[in-house]
Amino acid sequence: MKIRKISYRHLMILPVILALDACNPAKDKFAEPSFPHIPHLEKQGTAMRLMVEGKPFLLISGELHNSTCGGLSTMRSVWKQMAAKNLNSVIATVSWELVEPEEGKYNFTLVDSIIAGAREADLKLVLIWFASWKNASSVYIPSWVKKNYEKYPRARDEYGKPLEILSTFGEASCEADALAFAALMRHIKEIDGDQQTIVMMQVENEMGVLDNLGKTPGNARRDFSDRANRAYNGPVPKELMDYLMKNRDELFPELQKVWALNGYRTSGTWEEVFGKSEFRPGNNEWRFYSYYTEELFMAWHYARYVEKIAAAGKAEYPLPMYVNAWLKQPFSYWPGRYPSGGPLPQVLDVWRAAAPSIDFIAPDIYTDEFIWVCQEYTRSGNPLFIPETRGGEVGAARAFYVFGEYNARCFAPFGIDNDRFAKDDPLDESYAVLQHMAPIILENQGRGTMRGLLVDTVTPVQQFKLGKYTVEARLGGWKKPAVAGGLIIQSGPDEFIVAGRALDVFFIPACDSLRVAVEAVDEGTFADGIWIAERRLNGDEVHASTWSGTGLKLPANRVSIQRISLYLYK
Secondary structure, eight states: OOOOOOOHHHHTTHHHHIIIIITOTTSOOSOOOOOSSOOEEEEETTEEEEEETTEEEOEEOOBOOTTGGGSHHHHHTHHHHHHHTTOSEEEEEEEHHHHOSBTTBOOOHHHHHHHHHHHHTTOEEEEEEEEEEETTBOOSSOHHHHTOTTTSOEEEOTTSOEEEEEOTTOHHHHHHHHHHHHHHHHHHHHHHTTTOOEEEEEEEESOSBOOTTOSSTTTTSSOOSHHHHHHHTSBOOHHHHHHHHHTGGGSOHHHHHHHHHTTTOSSSBHHHHHOOOOOOOSGGGTTSOTTHHHHHHHHHHHHHHHHHHHHHHHHHOOOOEEEEEEOOBTTBOSBTTBOBTSSOGGGHHHHHHHOTTOOEEEEEEOSSOHHHHHHHTTGGGOOOEEEEEOOHHHHHHHHHHHHHHSOOSEEEEBTTTSGGGSSSOHHHHHHHHHHHHHHHHHHHTTTTOEEEEEEESSSOEEEEEETTEEEEEEEOSSSOOSEEEEEEEEEETTEEEEEESSEEEEEEESSTTOEEEEEEEEEEEEETTEEEEEEEEOGGGEEEETTTEEEEEEOSSSOEEEEEEEEEEO
16 A cells, blocks of 8 residues: 655654554564665766656755754754755754664654655655764764763774774674664655655765864874774785775776885785875875875775665665765865765775775865865766755855766755755755756766856856867856856757856857857746747847857846857858
């Protein structure tokens, strides 16, 4: 039979039912769902697309604050607000401490409330499993785990000080986390397998060894517990060596470099295979990979721990799963100042070898080095998925750019339920346009017919080739903003669709002997993937003369979609 739609009226009686053991995962309360199309990832050209109910889906999203989903009454006011912001999905949290307050006794009341609210607002969900680690720390673990240091050991810094971080060498911690996550995925399958409100899972959050209050740089570059020390001074696992040898020519450049410097050894301790680490102080050295061997070591052990959790969850319900990272940045550029062992590009190969149940790694981008991060996270076929980032004017520009330039799966500013996003948020208009354009964006991802546009006061001009034209984008408008973004799709040999705000977009022929002119420019929108022209633009509303060049003017005060047809002449 079909699962009934969950409503808040039903949720009012759930705590009583749960208290009578309805949350027992062994109890068969639901009919087996038939879900013929489980959400999954599917490749198109060079792009990896999320498929939901058999169709590609673009996550035009936002992430809720960490504790928004910590209570029923708090959540009820959120969903209508989210739908009004033109989102089609929300990233929300589920915490281990609330799912399993007593060992072996699961409570899914809040999970059911999240699903019910999202359904009523017609939103899809990505759920974050806040469990062993959140922002490196172990603060969302249940009290029965927090207080038992013997059974659930903590990582230690170089001086032997315990950190409030579960050690990856704690077998009981990993087992308990995996059991809880499996129970969660089993419950999701039972109540959501048919309706597929939940389309993806994030396993843990920004994991890694971290201690910003340490005595010296590098004091927390790895776990220094006794078990960790023995493992670091022991052999590199054979599984990792096998992966490195098989993929030797495609490894991350720094990993290939340090391995080559040590003679491409096929066995040995971590320092024998990858060398003794170096630390380079100073912000001008921030891109150097300090303490790299220690970071590789921790990446292996975090990934193995997470693999057990993700595999247990996928055995119950195999939704796509990813992990996210706190980034290396100019002011926190060595492992331990950012979480050591987390899923960063320089350890992607280690994560792939150790955690095959994780589908991709994702960056939380708050740094100004936005384009650099996107480039790093799209190495080796890793799809770009941004679960946390800035919103506002910057986010409104970058959202267009990442969907166009990097075939991104998701763009999600953090704290989307914050009061600062309640009104006059530039992101709202960008998201409305992106929703209209989603079918044509998805159609062009991975085909080489689409690019992203992003310019600012530091880099006010962008240039690239698309088809037989060079495209040049500049900050536009009488009063130029600090940043402007958009995307461009080649819809024919001499036809382009451009969307964005505050951009001047010019077209330059590849052949110097030819000149280019405008045949027609229309401003319009899309409805169900079909272009609808709303008005013809000409004169001062376009660039169509030898005075400034040939192209489009996207206004500074609103987002515009324009379709331009060109022709060449001698």
